[in-house]
Amino acid sequence: MAKLCPLFSGSSGNSYYLESAGQGILIDCGRSAKQLENALAERAVDPRRLQAIFITHEHTDHISALRVFAGRYHTKVYASYGTVAAMQDKEVISEKVNVTPITLDGIELDGFSVEPFRISHDCVEGYGYVIETQDGRRTAFVTDTGTVTPTMQAVLTGCDTVVLESNHDIGMLQCGRYPYILKRRILSDVGHLSNELCAQTAAELVKTGTTRLLLAHLSQENNLPELAMQASLCELECQGMQQQKDFLLSVVPEISHDKPILY
Numbered sequence: 001m002a003k004l005c006p007l008f009s010g011s012s013g014n015s016y017y018l019e020s021a022g023q024g025i026l027i028d029c030g031r032s033a034k035q036l037e038n039a040l041a042e043r044a045v046d047p048r049r050l051q052a053i054f055i056t057h058e059h060t061d062h063i064s065a066l067r068v069f070a071g072r073y074h075t076k077v078y079a080s081y082g083t084v085a086a087m088q089d090k091e092v093i094s095e096k097v098n099v100t101p102i103t104l105d106g107i108e109l110d111g112f113s114v115e116p117f118r119i120s121h122d123c124v125e126g127y128g129y130v131i132e133t134q135d136g137r138r139t140a141f142v143t144d145t146g147t148v149t150p151t152m153q154a155v156l157t158g159c160d161t162v163v164l165e166s167n168h169d170i171g172m173l174q175c176g177r178y179p180y181i182l183k184r185r186i187l188s189d190v191g192h193l194s195n196e197l198c199a200q201t202a203a204e205l206v207k208t209g210t211t212r213l214l215l216a217h218l219s220q221e222n223n224l225p226e227l228a229m230q231a232s233l234c235e236l237e238c239q240g241m242q243q244q245k246d247f248l249l250s251v252v253p254e255i256s257h258d259k260p261i262l263y
Contacts, residue, residue, distance in 0.1 A: 003019040004139060007036070011220060013031035017043065026050060052077070057079075057144060063087060081125065083123070083126065114130075142162065145165060166218060172224075195227060212263070213248070
């Protein structure tokens with residue numbers, strides 16, 4: 001049985017814990033090392049037993065705990081070649097951090113098969129990840145992308161669980177206080193997924209077998225959980241699919257204290 005624990009989600013930090021066959025990994029490690037330690041302790045997870053941390057890209061809200069946390073627990077870190085180089089430029093990686101670049105060919109670990117895929121974001125070489133556990137369950141993490149390309153859609157097709165970005169409400173963003181250049185960046189194909197684009201993607205995923213969707217990386221400034229939930233739920237229901245029957249849809253809070261998702 002696999003266990004998924006969202007820890008943090010949003011512009012203040014992102015991290016997810018996934019466990020299978022007694023082994024655990026992290027996807028990203030935003031926030032501080034202390035906050036990450038506390039979140040894992042709340043779920044009775046010993047950081048010293050983590051197999052690896054997989055980094056999606058070099059933006060601060062995905063790596064802020066990496067230097068201290070990975071150095072303290074000697075946790076292996078995996079990321080694309082471009083992300084590793086960018087983290088080195090930022091001096092996030094010290095001699096105490098064991099970092100290994102990986103390609104789109106992926107990697108096999110005890111309990112996990114990890115398949116990276118390219119995301120469309122304004123970073124050097126960002127990855128999303130599809131992780132298959134020993135029981136054949138596939139979980140995807142797509143938390144920073146301005147669009148879902150046909151290649152991404154193909155990789156995500158058939159995943160049982162998808163953590164999918166629902167970053168902003170377009171109306172709130174356009175009428176908000178962000179400067180024009182930042183609004184343009186967020187709305188671009190290398191920015192972040194809007195509630196509407198997320199909803200369209202969610203509907204396509206459920207049609208192809210996805211049964212659980214977690215809406216993630218919501219903007220504190222330009223979104224509300226109820227708006228993100230309403231957008232995806234409306235699109236799914238308009239296409240004839242029903243919550244609790246065809247899919248399970250939920251929003252990942254900024255700091256999660258929810259029970260683990262077992263599957």
